[in-house]
Each structure stands twice: as structure tokens, then as C-alpha cells.
Amino acid sequence: MGRTEADADGPEPTRAAVRDRLDRVTDPELDRSIVELEYVDGIEIDGRRVEVEITLPTAWCSPAFAWMMTVDARDEVATLAAVEVVRITLREHMHEAEINRGVNERRSFAEAFPDADGDVEAVRAELDEKARVARQYDATEALLEAGLDGEAITGLRLADLEPLEADGTPDDGEATGSFAVYVADRSFVVRVPRAPIERYLEKARETDLVSEADDVLFRTPEGEPIDPNSFDLVHRRGRLATVNMSSQGGICDGLREAREKRLEESADD
């Protein structure tokens, strides 16, 4: 019998719940969900035990990136109360043995790869920062579209944002409404779509740039507040970060397609 949403309150985790957790794991280089990128090949649920199979676009995808994705997948699934054991299996990777053993035995990257110098945290931090810059571009585009200019945007602080329900009433939950953005000492307000701002805030918090109400909302790629005169250049750099990610996405997509074609051909032989 297939598992359905009806199991949600039962003792076993549902496929949908597992998928939802995995959807929060991103390819750190592309800043896109591993579910959306179709890296997740299989989810097996047996009681409270969950097995996830992952295949990356090529066998020689950076082991550091492979490590981050498999560790994140493990940790996301483990947050479900109904899950007791998570097992991640990375397939078709030149370092799958080290990674599978390391991730499932909860070793550190340095333990799993004694040859590598140091841990993956520095690489992760750098990629997070790039993702933040790219998301800032999308958020800023939404604000420009709403009619704000560079000077207003560079002056925004976290306290100037207020989430609204679709009907315009204040809201603190996960609604699909919009944000009210207060500008020029709260002398006027504009409404902007919620998704790009929310996505930006998520990364800005992760990278410890924005947490207090008084914090400046947007920053240069180096993490400094933006001089209004440099707004255009910083915005260009944000655009560049999005192009870089989607270009690499094009390479990964291509490699995955080529690999799938090879597998199909060998299956036909």
C-alpha cells in the first residue's frame, strides 16, 4: 500500500514530509533545491527508518559539494520527529565510499578525507555568501520594480519590512502575501512580492548579516553597507552572481543529460 498524507500524524514519516525536508537542501554552488535539480533518485521508508538515494550530475562533482549536500540531506530528514534512522546513499560518485561512510557514521569531512586540507566550512561560507548576493539581486529587483530607487534601497533596515497577508493585514506566519516596505523615515510605504524578499532574508540570516531590527538590510558582496553612489555597481555584481550560478547550472544540467543518455544507450545494448 502506498503511503499518503493520511499517515502524517501516524508513527511513520510520509514520503511528502521527507521530500519537503529534502527540498530545503540546496546545491551550494547553484543555490537551487536538490529535489528541483532531480538529484534525489529514491526515498525508501521502512517504519521509522528512511533511506535516501542521491546521484549528482557527474561522478567527479566536487567531493566537498557532494559532502555538503549529503550531510544537509541527512540533517534535514533527521529533523522529522517520526524519523529514527536516516541513511543517505550517494551513487555514481568517485568518492561515494568515503562520503557514504562518513555521512552515515557522522564523521567530519576531515575524518572522511584525511588527504584534504581542513574542513568544508570555509567553502560553504563562501558559497553561502555568493548565494546571498544573488538573492539580494532578486530582492532588489523587486524593490526597484515597486518604484524604490537606489538611495531608498540602500537605506533600508530590517525594521522597515512588515509581512502582510494577502488581504493586506499584518501577519507573522508563512503566508504567500507581500511585504510592506516603509521608506524615508516611514513617510511612505510600498508593497512588494514576498518570495524574493523572504528568500533573501533567509540567506542574510544564515550569513549573520541581518538579524537585529536596526541592521542595514542590503550589503556589498564584501558585507559592507552600500554607499548609495555605488548602488548600481553593487546591483551589477548581484546580477553577475546570478549569471555565474545559472551558467554553472547549465554545465551541470548538460553533464547530467549526457550521463543519462549514456546510461540509456548502454541499457539498450
Added chain:
Amino acid sequence: MYQHNGEEIFVIDAHVHLWDATEENIQHDGGEEFIRCFYDYHTTFTPEERQWGMDEYRYYGPDRMLEDMFGNAAVDMGIFQPTYLSDFYEEGFNTTEQNAELATEYPERFVLNGSFDPRDADPGIEYLEELHEKYDIPGVKLYTAEWRGDSKGWRLDDEEAFRFLERCEELGIENIHTHKGPTIRPLNRDAFDVKDVDDAASSFSGLNFIVEHVGLPRLDDFCWIAGQEPNVYGGLAVAAPFAQNRPGKFSEIMSELLWWLGEDRVLFGSDYALWNPDWLVEEVMEAELTEEHRTEYGVEWDLETKRKVMGENAAKLYDIDIEAKRRQFQEDEISQRFGLEDHYAGGEPAAADD
């Protein structure tokens, strides 16, 4: 020369190899992995009917290379960029000496670059001097992620690397090509990180730093550095074949490059035999920027820009006189071999050639 809407464009392929990845030459698993990884890139960005088999991809030899490059006159000249990988391949993968086989036979058609590895210390300096004396190399190709014993790579801003760059400057070896491409190995060491180019380029303003593969997947870091360092250039290898199966992405990448670097600092390269100029040149020449990108970036991929990117920019770096070359190619051995004499005869209508 490429015929584009009745205009002739002189094409210098600034990134070609003559490699040997035959099984007999491989002495380390890394060698096999390396050529397989190349082959993945080849098949991913090559039209299906133009894909090679693995065996011919391992070794294609000088005759095939001449045919691919010059047979249909898609390319007029090529610049060899060596890749040693001496730990992986017994005789090296694509060394200056291997490339010299063709380059010394057809010096009018090829530029021969050398290479150095700062981890070789004094003997490395001596080898660089030897390459200078023997081949008068005008440039070097550097592979910062190459394995050497326990070392998994080096940086262009290492003290030892600076010693080699100083020697290059003294010897007049002005063009420093650095491979800055996708991370394949080794593990988490980010050996293709592009940031080391920044310090090297500002410390050696007399040298030109050509970042191959425009830093992908670090296009952002690369463009930012190149925007500030006037002696940093971008080599299009890897980005070029996007024109074929990811035209929208090609348009976007090219727009970024033209916006940050301008049309004088981008160089075409096929990365042969990763991709073959006999189809790639046409794909890039006929590619168009989308209306949206042209408006957003205010840049054009027009005839003048194509002339620069496809040939003139490399000609400037390598002191190549395009008009003199054109006259020379009316009767050189390659033109005779492929029946291209008329093709290079000035003033002949484009319809006169094949």
C-alpha cells in the same frame, strides 16, 4: 578566414592542444579519470553528429589536428597551451615538446607556449629558460590544480610563483594563461580559485594574464578582478560551446564579459580537442545576444566585436600582423595542402572559396 555576411574574419584559436591520453601513456588512475572527465565535457557540449569516439579522443595525432583546424579554413592560426600532468601521464599529457611537433613544422600557423610549475624550484627556472632558448616561447599556460607528489596544487600569488613570473618578465615571456575552470579534484582544495590572479596581475603590470574558461564557475570573481586589473583577459574556452546548446546562457555570459571587460579583452579559444573549431567557430560567429540582454547590458556582439574577440585581441597580445599573415597564407604549406590559396588571395569575392 571565416566568411560572415560577406566580410572576412581572421580567426586565431587561442587555446589548442595536441594531447596523448592513450592507455600506454597513463601511469596513474588520475590520468584515466582526467581524460574521461574531458570526454564528458566533449559530449555534453558537442552536437551529437560531431561527437568523437573515446579511442580517437584519447589520441588524434597531428594530421587530424591540422585537418580539423585548417581543413575548412574555420581557423587561421592556433595557440598551443600545454598541460603537463606529469604525475598522471608517463610522457606528459600535452607538453610543450609534444605541441612542438606541429608548431615547429608550421611556425607560421602556430604559436607555441610553454609552462612552468613553481614547485619545481630551481630546476623549474632552468627548464623555463630552456624553453625560452629552444622555442622562444611568448607565453606560458599554467595549471594551478596539477598534482605533484603530495601537493594538490599551488597559487599564482605564492612567493615561489612570483619568482617564476619575475623570470618571465625578464625573458619577455609576456602572456600568462591560467586555467581557472571547474573544480574536478582534488577534494575541497579550491585549486582553481581565481582570486590569486588579482595580486599577481597588479604586481606584474608588464605581463598579460589570460584567465582561461573565464573563471567558470567563478565568473563573478573573475569579472570583478578583471574589471579592476587592465592586464587581465578572459579566454572563452568552455563558455564558447554554450552557443551551440545553451544559446540564452551564451548570450548572458558574453554580455557580462563585454560589460565588465569590454571587447578588447576577451579571446576566443576552442580548447581543441575538447571542442572542435570546425563547427564551434561557426556557432560562436552566428550566435546572437538576445534583445533583452542587449538592452540590459548595452553591449553588442557585432562584426567589429567579433573581429576583435575571434582574432585581433590575440593578435595584439602575440604581435601577429594579420595582413602579413593573410599574404603569407596565400602560398604556405597548409593552404596548399587544403587548397586554400584562393581563399587567402586578397580581394577575391567570398563566393570563390568553398
